[in-house]
Amino acid sequence: MKKSLLVAIGLLLTLGFAPAGNAADEIEVALLYPLTGPLAEAGGRIKAVYDVAQDVINNSYDIQGIPFSKTQGIPNKGNAKIKLSYYDTQGSPEVGKAETERILQEGKAKLIIGAYQSSVSKPTSFVTERNKFPFLCAVSSSAALTERGMKYFFRVAPTDFHDARMFFNFLEDMREDGRDVKRIAMVYEKTEFGIHAMKEVKKRIDGSGGVYELVAEVPYEYKATDVNAEALKVKAAKPDVIIHASLFSEMMLFAKAYKNLGVTTNANLSFCGGYQNPKFASGLGDTVEGYMGSCTFAADFIEKKAQLKTINDMYKAKTGMNLDGISMEAFTTLFVAADAFNRAKDLSPEAVRDALAATELEIATMPGKGVKFAENGQNIWIASTMSQIKNTEYKVVWPEEWATTPVTWGLRP
Amino acid sequence: MDLTIFLQLIISGLLIGFVFSLIAVGLSLIWGVMDILNFAHGEFLMLAMFTSFFLFAQLGIDPLYSLPIVVIVLYFIGAGTYRFVIKPLLGYTVLIALLATFGLSILIRNLVLFFVGPNYRVINESILAGKTFSIGGLYFSVPQSVAALLCILVTYGIYLLLTKSKFGRALRATSLDKDTAMLMGINTNRIFEITFGIGAACVGVAGGLLVNFYAVFPEVGLNFTVLAFVIVALGGFGNNGGAFLAGILVGLVTTMGGFFIGPEYKYTLVFLLYLVVITIRPKGLFGW
Structure with missing residues (x-):
């Protein structure tokens, strides 16, 4: 009796002092996103998609065109599993910076992935750059982020540059079809994201030799309580095309204000942001019928790439929603991390950074070949398409290569 | 400038101003009677919106019909807040109660975040949602017009309650001198509790x-x-009629200022107005 008691105590002590998990078998990635605060909804969707991506990498699914889906974990690192640790920015640049410092002090993560807003990605990546630690940006779209000469900063998503280029290629197509696109109104939130999107649009209008004209420039404060003045400014300018750089809450207010105030236009185009939130299409019904925006994933992509259905189903089981462009960019980003870990000679910040810089990952998740970073850290294999809301669903309407349905032209309240 | 746009600006400014007034009137009432600034007022608004939303989503009750239920729910939330949060702190400095409401606001917000989640929820198919009517090229949002109408009714109702009823006299007496009111046999605790309830009920109408x-x-x-x-301070702390007018003023400043000076400056203009007014008249536009 006494002996078995001693054995039991010995076992308990052994278990008690054993590490909680086999740390050597895990590679920790710190995820920096707004999990509370005004952008918690977006953060929650992104968290769900990272959990799906982690599941696909760590377990065997064998999805065609998705690397690491057949193997379990990171093959060249003894099949180590990816471990995700979430850090809450609350949507605030200051909190984001503090959390980044905490991640670096803890010293467990091998890579930081973040942050949702460009205005948070910017200061947090300054911290990582100063500490020579790799930062992989999934979805922030301000092109300025990759124009800072940083060595440790990489971005998977298309930028305002890509979206603006796509918008004007699209408008050029429409113009050649005889549609009115000359008069453009630009509505944007006064944040890093909005201001840079505006610059990209303005640059193209100024360089068009009079083909396009900026008839209204409407900046507004983020977290607006009403947007009547803004919508009336747009109405007074009688634009052919309205371009938005807005997040969900304000995008919804604008859509309602346009309807309430009888604003008519030929096309309403959105940079990534509120437009891409699936609630925008499903929740606002007729109010947003015909709205268009940049898109790296829409549910009808599955018609072109059937293997994406498995991922979409996994995500839908967690959120009740289809994947959207932002979620798919985040999904792809974790595979970029997995690929870098797999190729890195070790898991030191310098080695992971070098592996990221040499990335040439072919992955069938978004338009374009996959992910390859230019010297400035921007993914140059990415492409964007134009989607349009039709009967509360996002449908790809341009370019022809990806379109599943034709463009519907003209918005009337 | 197109006259239609100018008139539309005035209409839009007035309509959103009435909404601001409706939100601020309850806050003003609580301040006026109790000298307590309720920092959880915004969260009361959020709770009212969620109550209305879930009654619509779960039971199919249109927000217009569920309005009385929302008002009653918010009344009890307000009265409960007084009984369990404010009342135990009444003997201490006002700052303690103020901080308590601040803490309550964080608690409510995070409880909702935890239990309900951060998702945006939108009602797009109710009797009022998305409806507009047009007169001579001018557009009127039906939900905002109804909010304007109810704002006038609520403010007038509070005015009548305060000036014409026995309860109103007791409330004003408590507001002027709590101790003397107690000596006159007024149950001041009861008055405070009902006031907090009515203040929350007002924001219930808004939500x-x-x-x-x-x-x-x-x-x-x-x-x-x-x-x-800002609206409560502009109108004169505790002056409900002042809050009503200040709300409309803020609505007009944000809309007209946003259009003529620049949308990015519209809130700056409101705060500038606030600074100018409290510098010249620290009691607010209609305070005494």
């Missing part, structure tokens, strides 16, 4: 209507809280 044209999410109250404080 029940706002749900028709605004997304519902845990942080929604924050967007309105600061404006509501």
Whole structure:
């Protein structure tokens, strides 16, 4: 009796002092996103998609065109599993910076992935750059982020540059079809994201030799309580095309204000942001019928790439929603991390950074070949398409290569 | 400039101003009687919106019909807040109660975030949502017009309650001198509790209507809280009629200023107006 008691105590002590998990078998990635605060909804969707991506990498699914889906974990690192640790920015640049410092002090993560807003990605990546630690940006779209000469900063998503280029290629197509696109109104939130999107649009209008004209420039404060003045400014300018750089809450207010105030236009185009939130299409019904925006994933992509259905189903089981462009960019980003870990000679910040810089990952998740970073850290294999809301669903309407349905032209309240 | 646009600006400014007034009137009432600034006012608004939303989503009750339920629920939330949060702190400095409401606001917001989640929720198919009517090229949002109408009724109702009823006299007496009111046999605790309840019920009306044209999410109250404080201060702390007029003024300043000076400056203009007014008249436009 006494002996078995001693054995039991010995076992308990052994278990008690054993590490909680086999740390050597895990590679920790710190995820920096707004999990509370005004952008918690977006953060929650992104968290769900990272959990799906982690599941696909760590377990065997064998999805065609998705690397690491057949193997379990990171093959060249003894099949180590990816471990995700979430850090809450609350949507605030200051909190984001503090959390980044905490991640670096803890010293467990091998890579930081973040942050949702460009205005948070910017200061947090300054911290990582100063500490020579790799930062992989999934979805922030301000092109300025990759124009800072940083060595440790990489971005998977298309930028305002890509979206603006796509918008004007699209408008050029429409113009050649005889549609009115000359008069453009630009509505944007006064944040890093909005201001840079505006610059990209303005640059193209100024360089068009009079083909396009900026008839209204409407900046507004983020977290607006009403947007009547803004919508009336747009109405007074009688634009052919309205371009938005807005997040969900304000995008919804604008859509309602346009309807309430009888604003008519030929096309309403959105940079990534509120437009891409699936609630925008499903929740606002007729109010947003015909709205268009940049898109790296829409549910009808599955018609072109059937293997994406498995991922979409996994995500839908967690959120009740289809994947959207932002979620798919985040999904792809974790595979970029997995690929870098797999190729890195070790898991030191310098080695992971070098592996990221040499990335040439072919992955069938978004338009374009996959992910390859230019010297400035921007993914140059990415492409964007134009989607349009039709009967509360996002449908790809341009370019022809990806379109599943034709463009519907003209918005009337 | 197109006259239609100018008139539309005035109409839009007035309509959104009435909504601001409706949110601020309850806050003003609580301050006027109790000298307590309720920092959880924005969260009360959020709770009202969520109550209305869930009555619609779960039971199919249109926000217009569920408005009385929302008002009653918010009354009890307000009265409960007084009984369990404010009342135990009444013997201490006002700052303690103020901080308690601040803490309560964080607690409510995070409880909702935890239990309901951060998702945006939108009602787009109610009796009022998305409806507009047009007169001579001028557009009127139906939910905002109804909110304007109810704002006038609520403010007038509070005016009548305060000036014409026995309860109103007791309330004003308590507001002027709590100790003397107690000596006259007025149950001041009861008065405070009902006042807090009515203040929350007022924001219940606002939330029940706002749900028709605004997304519902845990942080929604924050967007309105600061404006509501400015409106109450502009109108004169505790002056409900003042808060009513200041709300309309803020609506007009944000809309007209946003259009003529620049949308990015519209809130700056409101705060500038606030600074100018409290510098010249520290008691606010209609304070005494």
